[in-house]
Amino acid sequence: MMLRKILPMITLNLIRVLLLLPPFTSACFATTHCNNPAPGGGTFSSSAKQHQHQLEQKQRRLLANTQTAINGIPFSTRAYWMRQANLALDHPCPFAAFGTVIVNHTRQMGEEGGGLGELVCTGRNVGRASGNPVMHGEIAAITNCSHILTSPSGPYRLSPSQAIAAFADLTLYTNAESCPMCASAIRWAGFREYVYGTSIDDLVEKGWRQISISSAEVFERSGDLPGKPTEMIGEALTNETSGFFEWQFDDEAECPRGCQREENGGCKPEV
């Protein structure tokens, strides 16, 4: 009888040791909220936050200032495409203001394109408009790109397998950090780079309900997928992306440029 009680606890504690978490005590088992001291004197939650921070440092490169060039692509080019992701919205203040562009930086388009790279497709969150709840901006863009890459009358005319391989040359820009569904889709697609604006943490702070798994965590757990890992570049041009997400749950926040407050508290395009 005693052994039957102790064995599960030993097994659970073994798992926790492997996960570098502090052990459960029987007192903790008995309560809903456990607040055991973590190694280093913190709590579970601060330990988890520290782990998350380390994960993000390892997985993500920040694009925080105008001097930063990553993979030979200057900040000004990243900023250009992040602005295009904002412009992928159908107007400046839709409720779900999540916009995406997908770009081929391996084709620089010479003088005419200013070395910016080639826009392959765009997408915006059309979940509510389409009745398809998974149509986040990134999923919509990936779907659009697949159509464009394989269209017999389009500029690329790739076979399905060629289209899938082509994603390894592409960079996805999204004005907010992807939810775990979209971050997983980005990894399954095998993008070369993924660049996001406003972080999930910032969205949550602004009142957005999110599945709280960061892209860094999704990427960390995607190591077994075939192909090269996707490079993540975070918090690009947040001074311009964050305004799109501030007004929905805060009546005091300014509407995005080009929009004004409605009587019911929302924002709508200026007429």
Ligand SMILES: [Zn+2]
């Ligand atoms: Zn998503």
